[in-house]
Amino acid sequence: MSSSTVSPAPSLPPEASAKAGAPLTKKALTSDHPTWCPGCGDFAVLASFYKVLEKLQYKQENIVCFGGIGCSSRLPYFVNTYGGHYIHGRVLPFTVGITLGRDDLHVFAFGGDGDGFSIGGNHLVHTARKNPRMTYVIMDNSVYGLTKKQTSPTSPLGFKSKTDPWGALDQPINPMRTLINSGATFVARSHATQVNHMVEMMHKAALHDGFSVVEILSECVEFNDGAFDSSIPRKGGTWSTIELKKNDGSPEDAARHDPTDELAAFKLALEPWPGKFGLFYENKTRPTKNAVEQKLIANTREKTKNASDLELLSKTFARMR
């Protein structure tokens, strides 16, 4: 980037603009009736996502929601925006193509723990290091739901599944640790029983200028009943959120979390289960892939003196004479 003359601009989401007289409502956003099992945590994620879109008031036609494959990955069917269902584990590179090709869109990807951390694990890392402007919501139920109860990469040791009837044997991954290490520039954790918290996290994620990820513990009542009770107060668990530094110089503030401190975020991620919920990590300074590539285009165009496509290609062929 030594030859850059145009400076990197932030690739903030296009200005939220309500359509005259037609605010985006839950009603307008509601599509097919969800096919999830009654009681599935994903219903609450969907409801919260509606609220986030209502808050954001983006143009409906500029919103894109895509899923991988899994129960959770079906969420886009239930949101009346552009979107759909890609193949298992590959929704991130697919949505990277959408956001990099179309800077005017708001791109959301959805998936499960299997989709995101098992078959899709490498795409997560490489998407994160590119830092495209988009939001990724992982509904972690610590099991393969759609295929009916096999061990997932977040299933705890000892979890009894159809592929580990004696209890899971392989060490699970730690999603927060994995996400922070990936280089994602916004990493948060929430819980499907906490609608306000989910809305807050997803809303912040959507406004983040870069690759933002929200992992939501979302119970699979069919195959992993009670998995997250330890963080549900009404089931005797503890709900413990991350208090962010206010930089008010107060003594209490020293104990609060600075989300720009990667090592602190990593430490938080190492806390024993069920751990904390909230914003673990945020990096507002790394330029997005959208911005970096736009800058490259701008620099290159400047060098070509904004020649037309025909002029450019004609020159190239002239050089081949």
Next chain:
Amino acid sequence: MSSSTVSPAPSLPPEASAKAGAPLTKKALTSDHPTWCPGCGDFAVLASFYKVLEKLQYKQENIVCFGGIGCSSRLPYFVNTYGGHYIHGRVLPFTVGITLGRDDLHVFAFGGDGDGFSIGGNHLVHTARKNPRMTYVIMDNSVYGLTKKQTSPTSPLGFKSKTDPWGALDQPINPMRTLINSGATFVARSHATQVNHMVEMMHKAALHDGFSVVEILSECVEFNDGAFDSSIPRKGGTWSTIELKKNDGSPEDAARHDPTDELAAFKLALEPWPGKFGLFYENKTRPTKNAVEQKLIANTREKTKNASDLELLSKTFARMR
């Protein structure tokens, strides 16, 4: 694992046993003449690996070396043991099958930064969390060598390649951080210009009871000349190794590194380039996948009262009547 009755045994490598009167020598281990470019760092890795095998004195026929695809992945051709060349990025799951199926073998996997961190990145993570007993050596030249100079996931920002003639734009991964986070139980870093250090690291790795990884900076003289000069003293760089805690109670010891401390290892990994070399992380307590599965087999066999295969299957069919 609640029903376990057999306790998990360590899956230490089978006792090193020299063949009577025929110690394993470099000569016996030398195979085809390496096809690398003159000056390529991989020659030194190969030479060091011969030394490691000479030290270990395993039975020659019990050693297996496999590579993915890349210049570095060709190393197994030049070692006269069992082995070969699998497909690009998938050498880890392949070697996992070898070690889990054959507890009597010593399994080594080799590859490059592209093979291991780009296309193979996910296998690294999932192999690490399984913790199979085997050693993985990554020759990191921060470029795609075999395909002639494209940006690799470890190419630094600004690195000029055929796919980034203006300098690499995507944030590279930090191999040590990635390896520590993966859950590998032995993570070390070395340099192709430091033969003794390489030998020490690979030797320790081979003796580790679990998934051990050694990342070696190995210069591609053809496409990334001088990339690692900053850690080569005779080129004006600094060679800085990790001093390990001796637990001798001395004051100096406080500053030394405890490789069992994950957070300390993570911090070390965050040091600015070229950083330190040596053993970053080691976990000697997590049981290997080999041991865990052997224990499962033992428990299950105990329950079946060591019935013969025929008895077992006959019983199953009887239940289908």
Next chain:
Amino acid sequence: MSASASSSANTPSIPDVVIRLAGNSQDGIQAIGGFLARLAGRSDQEVMTYMTIPSTISGGPSIFQVRMGSGEILSAGDRADVLVAFYQHSYENHRASLRPGGVLLYDSDHVTPNPDDKEITAVGIPMTSATVEAVGGSSKEKGKNIYVLGLLTRMFDLDVPKLTQLIKERFGGKSEDIIRNALLAFDAGYAYPAEQLRYRLEKSTVAPGGRPQVTTDGNTALAYGLIAAGVRHGAAYPITPWSSIMETLRTELPKYGGLFVQCEDEIAAISTALGFSYGGNLAITGSSGPGLSLKMEALGWATMAEMPLIVINVQRGGPSTGMPTNIEQSDLMQAIYGSHGDAPRVVLAPKNVEDCFYLAMEAARIAREYSTPVIILSDQAIATRIEAFDEPDLPKLMVNLKPDTRPRDADYKSYPLDRITHHAPPGSLMASGKYPTVTGLEHDELGHPSASPAMHMKMMAKRREKIQALAAILPAPELAGDQSGEVLLIGWGCTYGPLREAMGRLRAAGAKVGHLQMRHLNPFSPGLAQTFNRYKHILVVEINDQGLYGYGQLATLLRATFCNPAIESITKTDGLTYKVSEIVEHVAKKIGLADTSIGMRKQSVLAMPVRN
């Protein structure tokens, strides 16, 4: 309905009966079906089942159909004699599947049938409330399915001791309460007074094989076939309808000292399996459609490295994610040609549940003897349906495999040009002192990479010729019916039963028809060209698309190989197994047969006049 007698002497005797149970997927209708199927198996009767799985996550309408009786039962039946309808939607969606004269048993707590429908006998039974009453307490209507089982047991005079035994076995692991409740529900159903509904299933006319019958589904048969073949290692990733094979193997293999690994994806899975095989432990991987697409690169390596491997594809509706819970036979071309380069491999397809067991054994044998990947193309229909068959003669069949690490002579070569490759697994001492290399690059006889044009030609030939050598000794597929004539029906996989029945009906109608179910799809068995020449029409019946040029996948391959223009296609892509009548009608049209109903049971057996 003509049958009316209530005393056992006058009970009408019927050869077989088709019962369709329609409810929601939570109602345990699979369980009733399973009990009936296994009972049939234990009674030396033939049985075949058919079920649908809702494609939604949270359940939904589901059916289970079971056909049982004497005589060879080849399909689950196009239409039913008895329909058990739990809900109004069950009734409405499945009424048409009932043959005239058939019996509708409906839950009068939920269903109101059309009172003007006189074509069938409708019997309302308060299944829900009767169950709640019988069982009482907290379990509520949960035993409804067992209640219906009791009803059907009485209706068809089934073996009560055997059934109660089956119930006890099924719920054996659970609490005493559960068993007691189940038996209460069963007894209540059995006691329901519907004296007009009494039949007796004829005893089997098929000579019992001297061995007891076992009852199971195709996925289970495949898994145990592999175990019988000595396969002790495998790796996979879950996907419907493949998963149950991996679940069985993951649970069973440790008992045999083996090991099955759940991997992070299908590429890792085939790689781990190949690593097992390389170590001398013949291994298995498998998946369904999308997962197979991911295995194509590594499968090419297996061909190049000449590594034995078994790969199962339980086919489902495609392309892409497609129709995951439906049947389709559209992965044949991919099985043969899906990898880049000329990468010959073996492809087999089981014709029914029993064949899953034997074909798994054959696959393992071929993989070992020819050092080749072998793909078994099963399908969603065979995978999930239940059949009864003779228990395999295990002492005779079972194979014991261990890595062969005996020392190798000085002239050992991993890729000899004059012999079929048999790898020496690591641990084998090499007298030459030279250890062999295995690679996906083209190589010489010692496995060292080679870019020599001549070597590439020779090694390509080596890999091709071993498959041709296998082809030469394959058994000719069994040709049923007329050995020459007007029509040869060809099928593969789950179409076996319907084709065989269709052949019977067409022959009954006077046509000269043969049937050949192909189990070896790549390479083909010898002698097919001659067989084909004896028929005017060769109709290949497949559940896949007609393609750009009008031919299904097997038809395309056969045309390419034999260039016989008599080879034509019958295809469909509705995600359902063939009905016998669909095939009969297609063929009748082709050969101008007017009366296709000959041999077809139009009226339900339940409506037939008393025969004894």
Next chain:
Amino acid sequence: MSASASSSANTPSIPDVVIRLAGNSQDGIQAIGGFLARLAGRSDQEVMTYMTIPSTISGGPSIFQVRMGSGEILSAGDRADVLVAFYQHSYENHRASLRPGGVLLYDSDHVTPNPDDKEITAVGIPMTSATVEAVGGSSKEKGKNIYVLGLLTRMFDLDVPKLTQLIKERFGGKSEDIIRNALLAFDAGYAYPAEQLRYRLEKSTVAPGGRPQVTTDGNTALAYGLIAAGVRHGAAYPITPWSSIMETLRTELPKYGGLFVQCEDEIAAISTALGFSYGGNLAITGSSGPGLSLKMEALGWATMAEMPLIVINVQRGGPSTGMPTNIEQSDLMQAIYGSHGDAPRVVLAPKNVEDCFYLAMEAARIAREYSTPVIILSDQAIATRIEAFDEPDLPKLMVNLKPDTRPRDADYKSYPLDRITHHAPPGSLMASGKYPTVTGLEHDELGHPSASPAMHMKMMAKRREKIQALAAILPAPELAGDQSGEVLLIGWGCTYGPLREAMGRLRAAGAKVGHLQMRHLNPFSPGLAQTFNRYKHILVVEINDQGLYGYGQLATLLRATFCNPAIESITKTDGLTYKVSEIVEHVAKKIGLADTSIGMRKQSVLAMPVRN
């Protein structure tokens, strides 16, 4: 050697010449070849090149062959007129490629030829020391290649101003020193006194197209064809010999406001490309063999979702990692059938370098108009060889594409059953207020998942019928030579030139032979059946394996489609392009032609008597 005159009036005139440069890959022989090829292009001459790439990493023996002259040049020549040998191994390995009467120019600093070899003219020149002497200083023998270029320029009376211009352009970006050294070496070579070696290349007889000629290789032509077609987005992962397309696009697209992404693997790459396409930006991905195997699952999604996409496969030797730097045409079956399920897609193959440009444009048009993935099967030979052709008429051809986000009417459906799908990209306002869904599950007209049997049948037909509709309007492939007769030669891809030349030689020998190069491989163009019926033998010539049943991949497809037993195969798998003589000999044997040497240049042109 008969030519001897030294004055320009007596200089023998020759129609064309084949020069083979043999050295190591570091010697810059590709550069000499490139200069000669581009000079030919600038002189309105025809040219074709051929090169080998060492498969080892650190270089190794390498050749570059260039054929230039008047008349249509269709292949790089079976044998050479001039051999430039830099080393002893170059001489020994390539002496046999020289025609009798040809000229060996050897570096007398390194090579000692066989003194008894009188069949050729051997001329020793101290290339290394002469270069060092001419250039001096530090650059040493680096200019050896340019020295040889000077030698050849004098020998064939080539255009010195044009060549020095080319040298200046080539080294333009570098320091003045480098240009000066290059020109010094060139002049030294040019000045070498070998007066017996003087020829004049005849002026082209091919009517110049009115447009200047351009000279480039197939990968470059493909890349710029895509740019001309309006493609501005893409994603890929490197692999030989595909990589140079991605490198060109990565460097060029930003100039056009576009963007090419290097991904972590091939699956991510096709996914990102599909994301671009979904956003309304028709995108391209590509790879070679192994990378294509990884794209099969996502390609199936593209068919199911009906997403336009261009996929390039620069084929190389397979299977598996195979022979990465050799040519093979063995990925055709995979291109058509590699994904699970019935997943129809379009497959095209360019016949030469120029065609790469136009076929890329056609692929983009088809992808857009039919909302389908289109695979372009190029190959290692076309990818790397240099040809000269008329500069495309860019003002006429160039296409401008932008996402079409105009609002859509209330009756908009993403998957209408009565029309071809054209997606509305995000950003398009929906009058209905309902936003469309795109999925790899089977779906209804609005894109919502559907497991309805009837819908699956209809959607399968929809996806098939659009490809059939495309087939109906494809141009018939150009039929050269005899329009009926004994033999129809069929080929695809890089075999075009050798087949066309072989046809000429066979016709010269009296056989009635036609030639048809197929560019549309799936679906086929209309009218083929009728064409085939006019020939006794239809010989499909391919660089792939003969398969289990004796047929190459295209031959297999043609036999399946047309069931014409006259269709037979000529195949080989030596990793090299066909020589004209190989084809002629095969055909001659087939039709019993005795003298196959008619029309074949046995003696080098350099040995021929002076013609003017």
